[in-house]
């Protein structure tokens with residue numbers, strides 16, 4: 377039987393059997409994985425996965441780990457034209473976020489917002505970050521999403537992790553707490569692999585403070601920015617020259633090389649020309 381006949385037969389059978397013909401995936405509210413990086417800072421993403429309907433809004437409370445505070449909240453790609461507000465209660469360490477899309481419904485997979493966190497006072501290790509799930513502490517936890525008619529939408533909620541501490545048992549550039557948060561041990565994550573298949577290596581994502589367990593979280597690569605600090609400077613020239621002369625430099629990802637593969641003399645020349653205003 378040809379495939380084009382199979383589908384109508386299935387639909388007919390489904391109607392007779394009373395099965396729902398439109399099978400939407402259950403949307404998932406997600407909290408990502410964030411790792412402490414420079415200046416005791418981490419960026420944690422809140423997103424929607426697997427949604428195949430449109431949503432008018434989200435209303436959720438999130439419990440942060442002890443001694444972690446919110447520095448800032450920024451809208452993600454799904455909320456470019458939406459109403460958005462948040463309230464942080466330091467005493468309870470809970471952040472409440474309400475985001476409503478108005479006429480322009482948001483749908484699909486992606487990031488709703490990002491929290492920039494201060495992890496300076498948190499204890500080393502892997503901490504859970506959870507959605508509210510008890511009515512006395514958290515409101516609206518079971519209907520965090522509503523549809524365009526204001527009705528609550530069935531969804532699942534996936535909590536996240538915050539990895540604090542720079543101890544690195546296998547000396548591969550990925551801290552123990554981060555490896556543990558993703559694979560459950562201190563050595564199982566390879567810096568050169570791309571765990572979430574978004575085109576950025578695990579090490580590159582750690583360096584740019586994006587979520588290496590979320591394909592919708594990644595940073596644009598700035599060619600020549602070898603140390604991933606979002607600017608081209610003499611520091612990049614020095615790193616390139618060190619690598620060319622065989623000096624080992626840690627925590628550098630070759631994805632930011634000019635050719636995207638291998639750091640070489642061309643990278644040193646490129647950053648030097650930019651710094652010297654010899655090229656645009």
Ligand SMILES: [Ca+2]
Nearest residue numbers: 544546548550
């Ligand atoms: Ca490691």
Ligand SMILES: [Ca+2]
Nearest residue numbers: 570572574576
């Ligand atoms: Ca990745």
Ligand SMILES: [Ca+2]
Nearest residue numbers: 587588590593
């Ligand atoms: Ca990612």
